[in-house]
Amino acid sequence: MHVTPICRIPSTAVLLFALGAVIAAQERHLDRVSTGVLFARSAFAHGYIHGYEEGFHSGDMDLQYGRGMRDPASLAPYKHPCAAYRESFGSKKLFKSGFEDGFRAGYSDAVHEEKFHAVESLRNVADRITATPKDATAFDDGFRDGYDTGRRQGADDEKNPSVANPINPPCLGLPEVYCDAFARGFHVGYTDGYNNQSNKDSPPAKLQASAK
Numbered sequence: 001m002h003v004t005p006i007c008r009i010p011s012t013a014v015l016l017f018a019l020g021a022v023i024a025a026q027e028r029h030l031d032r033v034s035t036g037v038l039f040a041r042s043a044f045a046h047g048y049i050h051g052y053e054e055g056f057h058s059g060d061m062d063l064q065y066g067r068g069m070r071d072p073a074s075l076a077p078y079k080h081p082c083a084a085y086r087e088s089f090g091s092k093k094l095f096k097s098g099f100e101d102g103f104r105a106g107y108s109d110a111v112h113e114e115k116f117h118a119v120e121s122l123r124n125v126a127d128r129i130t131a132t133p134k135d136a137t138a139f140d141d142g143f144r145d146g147y148d149t150g151r152r153q154g155a156d157d158e159k160n161p162s163v164a165n166p167i168n169p170p171c172l173g174l175p176e177v178y179c180d181a182f183a184r185g186f187h188v189g190y191t192d193g194y195n196n197q198s199n200k201d202s203p204p205a206k207l208q209a210s211a212k
């Protein structure tokens with residue numbers, strides 16, 4: 001039976017190339033006054049910001065060089081989501097999941113000439129998070145589940161903007177910390193889902209011009 005690994009092991013060359021850059025980035029993320037506590041509480045959110053940065057850079061390169069839009073999953077940085085991962089970050093599986101979601105969102109924003117919005121989105125939802133590690137797993141799971149739900153809802157609302165859909169965390173019988181994190185993740189996912197869906201039918205101007 002074939003088992004897909006949580007994270008593929010990158011080649012030695014990739015590790016050496018990435019080592020210097022990612023170490024500084026890891027510390028920078030955790031040291032940010034506005035979002036550092038969120039990244040310390042959620043491996044998913046931490047992976048998301050790494051992925052968004054990598055995806056935005058890849059998308060911007062495709063835009064600037066006039067390349068056509070590509071499937072983000074086909075790009076080399078996407079295939080090595082754990083190059084920046086450390087055990088102290090928490091769940092490797094959630095870090096990888098966050099990286100992939102962030103990469104796709106960042107790539108789409110860049111090629112469609114949208115602003116780099118990830119830091120602002122995460123800053124908005126990081127308010128009043130405590131550094132207490134209590135229920136760390138519930139918080140991380142809640143943030144991930146909220147992001148997934150918000151992304152789907154945002155995409156649906158863009159297609160049918162007349163429908164109002166309030167956040168409705170599935171909190172029955174679940175820890176309060178899960179519900180709190182769910183609402184925070186929902187806001188980030190909703191923005192990504194709405195923006196990415198609205199961009200699907202509108203090729204970037206620079207990429208249109210390069211195809212002529």
